[in-house]
Amino acid sequence: MDLTNLTTEKRNEKTTDLDKMSISTALKLMNQEDQQVAKAIQKVLPKIKPVIEATITAFKHGGRLIYLGAGTSGRLGVLDAAECVPTFGVSPNQVIGLIAGGKQAMTLAVEGAEDDLTLAKKDLSALKLNDKDVVVGIAASGRTPYVIGGLKYARDLGATTASIACNLDALISQYAEFAIEVDCGPEFLTGSTRLKAGTAQKMILNMISTISMIGIGKVYHNLMVDVKPTNEKLVERSKRIIMQATDCTYEVAEKTFIEAKQDVKLAIVMLLTNCSAKEGKEKLRRAQGFVAKTLTK
Numbered sequence: 001m002d003l004t005n006l007t008t009e010k011r012n013e014k015t016t017d018l019d020k021m022s023i024s025t026a027l028k029l030m031n032q033e034d035q036q037v038a039k040a041i042q043k044v045l046p047k048i049k050p051v052i053e054a055t056i057t058a059f060k061h062g063g064r065l066i067y068l069g070a071g072t073s074g075r076l077g078v079l080d081a082a083e084c085v086p087t088f089g090v091s092p093n094q095v096i097g098l099i100a101g102g103k104q105a106m107t108l109a110v111e112g113a114e115d116d117l118t119l120a121k122k123d124l125s126a127l128k129l130n131d132k133d134v135v136v137g138i139a140a141s142g143r144t145p146y147v148i149g150g151l152k153y154a155r156d157l158g159a160t161t162a163s164i165a166c167n168l169d170a171l172i173s174q175y176a177e178f179a180i181e182v183d184c185g186p187e188f189l190t191g192s193t194r195l196k197a198g199t200a201q202k203m204i205l206n207m208i209s210t211i212s213m214i215g216i217g218k219v220y221h222n223l224m225v226d227v228k229p230t231n232e233k234l235v236e237r238s239k240r241i242i243m244q245a246t247d248c249t250y251e252v253a254e255k256t257f258i259e260a261k262q263d264v265k266l267a268i269v270m271l272l273t274n275c276s277a278k279e280g281k282e283k284l285r286r287a288q289g290f291v292a293k294t295l296t297k
Contacts, residue, residue: 056215063132070114074099089226120150131158142170217289
């Protein structure tokens with residue numbers, strides 16, 4: 001295995017004396033390195049756009065967004081998928097994160113899992129992958145066998161495929177319809193791709209999931225109107241969202257929130273269109289879940 005040409009494996013000339021630096025110096029330098037991530041992503045925004053467009057199309061036709069990765073890359077996919085449930089009120093089956101080695105690999109490395117070309121096929125088969133789905137393979141190195149095997153299988157089934165790598169001319173790009181390659185330069189700590197590479201991957205996943213959700217009506221203005229109030233903080237946030245969307249008082253927001261059975265989006269439509277919960281549900285159905293479309297005559 002030749003890692004010579006991988007940017008993520010190269011030594012960072014700015015940090016060769018890292019072990020001798022003061023905490024303050026190391027902090028300043030690490031922060032400077034992290035600032036390069038957003039700049040690197042800015043260069044590949046045109047590559048991210050079609051992945052989002054494909055994901056929105058998939059969602060509208062009953063498809064799913066499936067992340068696939070190993071190690072840090074896999075964990076980030078699982079994290080982003082898990083956060084979509086409370087943030088956007090989607091089913092856990094709409095955005096899914098797969099990690100080489102399964103759930104136990106979230107906290108402990110599973111030896112050899114990422115090097116298995118057939119493992120991802122088994123994982124995707126268990127999900128009954130189909131041609132409506134979007135599979136995003138994530139690998140900082142751009143060469144992880146688990147991801148390559150998964151992308152191959154997804155492509156053969158006719159699913160939409162995309163890849164995210166933190167090296168240029170990445171091997172996984174050859175197996176993806178939409179390839180995203182972001183070069184953030186050598187890591188602050190040589191080879192530790194949980195740092196800049198991981199940050200870059202998380203930022204791109206944020207873009208894909210968030211903007212795709214906007215595209216299917218999960219947002220009104222800049223408010224997360226499909227949030228699921230699963231704890232006390234989110235219950236209060238839900239009421240604030242209703243207030244912000246409708247300019248109503250806290251008391252009115254709370255009352256309507258209860259009438260809507262804690263459905264934030266429905267409560268907003270009830271207040272904005274002066275209708276009952278039953279009427280609001282019908283308006284949202286006709287508007288395909290978009291609050292703004294319930295306001296047009």
